[in-house]
Amino acid sequence: MDAVHLRNLSAAYGGQQVLGPLSLQIQPGERIGLVGRSGAGKSTLLNLLYDQVRDRAALVPQEQGLVQALSVFHNVYMGRLNHYSAWYNLLNLLWPQRRELAVIEPLLERLGIGKKRRSPVAQLSGGQKQRTAVARALFQNAPMLLADEPVSALDGPLAHVVMGFMTEAYDTSVVALHDIDLALAYTTRIVGIQDGQIALDAPSHTLSPADILPLY
Template identity: 80%
Template sequence: MDAVHLRNLTAAYGGQQVLGPISLDIRPGEHIALVGRSGAGKSTLLNLLYEQVRDRAALVPQEQGLVQSLSVFHNVYMGRLSANPRWYNILNLVWPRRRELEEISPLLERLGIVDKLRKPVEALSGGQKQRTAVARALYQKAAILLADEPVSALDGPLAHVVMGLISEAYATSVIALHDIDLALRYCDRIVGIRDGQIALDDATRRLSPADILPLY
């Protein structure tokens, strides 16, 4: 993918500016962590970024964006709806095809939810729903991944599994994270947001938890 250049992005709610102006460059091959306290503007920045690159991005929103009445398989399959003709998508809705089952099942196996393949999302726990949303983005195979707290409902080992899969599947990503240790381990650049502004932007190798904690 080409580099993404964001210039003077702003956002306002209720007449009050909550983000920006922010300028940010995202280079191919970068794994960027957005860090900062809740309400700092991370989700708003991700949403604005998605508006700029939606044609080449996979998104894991904080609210997950799953269809509760559909199965895990169908929610994951939705990651590639645009890649297939409508008749084929309808066919998969009625009776999942072998090709897609053979692609999606191993992905769910690695995420620890292959036994939920045909279960409706509404029957899942919060962590299982989160992994379903991540599986959908991984299956999409876009140029860039944007994820808003994709491991917030997962315990330590599972969080590492998911972050490892994300790093493996996507060469370029921007991920909002609360967990500083995960940000330092799986991302090579840290962008800290405070009060709607970029307060920190540096390579992970030059940072320690003590450099990031003041943002919280």
């Protein structure tokens, strides 16, 4: 994929500036961790970024964007709805096809929710819903991943499993994370957001948790 150049991004709600103006460049192969306290503007920045690159990005939104009445399989399959014809999508809604199961089932197994394939999303725990949203993004297999707090509901070991899987699947990503240790471990670059502005932008390997904590 080509580099992404964002210039003079800004957002306001209720007449109050909440982000920017700021500029950001994302090079192919960069894994960027967005860090900062809640309300700093990380989610707003991700949403604005997705608006500009949605044709080449898979998104894991903070609210997950799942269809509660549909099964885990169908929610994951929705990651590629635009890849297939309407009749094939309808066929998979009624009777999941072997070709799709062969790809989706291993994803779910690795994420620890293989036994939930047929379960309606409404019956899942918060962590299981998060992993379903991650599986959908992995199945989508886009050039770039955008994820907003994708492991916030997971315990330590499981969070590492999911972050490792996303890192393997996507060379280029922008992931908002509250956990500083995860951000340093699974990204190549840290972008810190404070009061709607970029307050820190540096390679992950040059930083320690003490460098990032002031943003919180």
